[in-house]
Amino acid sequence: MRPCVTISLVPEARGGPFVFWDDLDEALREARECGFPAVELFAPDASPLQQADLKSKLRDHDLELAAVGTGAGWVRHGWTLSSPEDSVRIQGSDFVKSLIEAAAPFGAAVIIGSMQGKSPSPGERADALGRLRDSVAPLAEMAEKSGVSLLIEPLNRYETNLLNTLAQGVVFVDSLKPSKLRLLADLFHMNIEETDCAAAFRAAGDAVGHVHFVDSNRRAAGFGHLKFPPVVEALREIGYDGYLSAEAIPLPSPREAASQTMRAFQQYVEQPSA
Numbered sequence: 001m002r003p004c005v006t007i008s009l010v011p012e013a014r015g016g017p018f019v020f021w022d023d024l025d026e027a028l029r030e031a032r033e034c035g036f037p038a039v040e041l042f043a044p045d046a047s048p049l050q051q052a053d054l055k056s057k058l059r060d061h062d063l064e065l066a067a068v069g070t071g072a073g074w075v076r077h078g079w080t081l082s083s084p085e086d087s088v089r090i091q092g093s094d095f096v097k098s099l100i101e102a103a104a105p106f107g108a109a110v111i112i113g114s115m116q117g118k119s120p121s122p123g124e125r126a127d128a129l130g131r132l133r134d135s136v137a138p139l140a141e142m143a144e145k146s147g148v149s150l151l152i153e154p155l156n157r158y159e160t161n162l163l164n165t166l167a168q169g170v171v172f173v174d175s176l177k178p179s180k181l182r183l184l185a186d187l188f189h190m191n192i193e194e195t196d197c198a199a200a201f202r203a204a205g206d207a208v209g210h211v212h213f214v215d216s217n218r219r220a221a222g223f224g225h226l227k228f229p230p231v232v233e234a235l236r237e238i239g240y241d242g243y244l245s246a247e248a249i250p251l252p253s254p255r256e257a258a259s260q261t262m263r264a265f266q267q268y269v270e271q272p273s274a
C-alpha cells in the first residue's frame with residue numbers, strides 16, 4: 001500500500017474534501033515535501049492532463065498520477081450517468097470518456113463517484129441503476145482498451161441512493177463482468193454506511209481497487225474517531241496493494257492535513273506494531 005494525496009483544480013468544489021487546492025505547482029511541491037509518492041487530481045476537465053508539461057512536472061517531483069476524479073461533470077455541469085434524460089447521460093459519458101483518454105498516458109485510474117447520480121425517488125432506483133449500468137458498460141470497455149483502471153465509488157446516503165455500500169458496489173461490478181471495473185472504498189462514506197468497515201473490506205476482497213484514506217469526520221486520518229488498525233489489517237488480508245489516498249478536508253491547513261495523513265500512514269500501515 002502506498003500513500004497518495006488529493007489536489008483540486010476546480011474552484012466550484014471549494015469547501016470540498018481535497019487537501020491541496022488551485023495551484024498545481026505548489027501542490028506538487030508540497031505533496032513531495034510531505035513524502036507522498038503519488039497524487040490524485042480533481043480536474044475541471046481533461047485539459048490539465050493534456051498540458052504537455054504535466055508529465056515532466058510529475059517527474060521533477062518524483063510523483064505518480066494515481067487517479068483522476070470525474071465529479072466536475074456533476075459539480076460544474078449537472079451531468080450524471082444515471083439521469084433519465086438521454087442528453088444528460090450522453091454528455092456525462094462523453095465527459096468521463098475524455099478523462100479516460102487523458103488519464104491513459106499516465107497509467108492513472110479514473111473515478112466515478114458523484115457522476116453516478118441518484119434516483120429521483122426510491123421507487124425508481126432499479127431503473128436508475130439500470131441506466132447507470134448501461135452508461136458504465138461502454139466506459140469500462142473503453143477503459144480496459146486504454147489500460148485505465150475504472151473505479152466506481154459507493155457514496156453515503158446524503159449524496160446518492162444508488163450505491164451506498166461496498167456490498168452494493170460488488171453486485172454492480174459483478175453485473176458488468178467480465179469488465180475489470182473495481183470499487184473505490186472511501187472510509188468517510190463507509191463509516192456512515194457500513195456495519196463494520198473491516199468486514200466490508202473482507203467481503204469485497206479483490207473488487208477493491210482504490211481507497212480514500214480519511215477519518216470519520218472527513219478530516220485527515222487520525223483527526224477523527226475511526227479505528228484504523230482493523231481496517232488496515234483487513235486490507236492486508238485481502239491482499240490490497242493499491243493507494244491509500246487522502247481525500248480529506250484541508251483542516252487546519254492543507255499542509256497539516258497532508259502531514260497528518262503521512263503520520264497516520266506511518267503509524268497504521270508502515271509500523272503497525274510500534
Ligand SMILES: [Mn+2]
Nearest residue numbers: 153186212247
Ligand atoms: Mn471519496
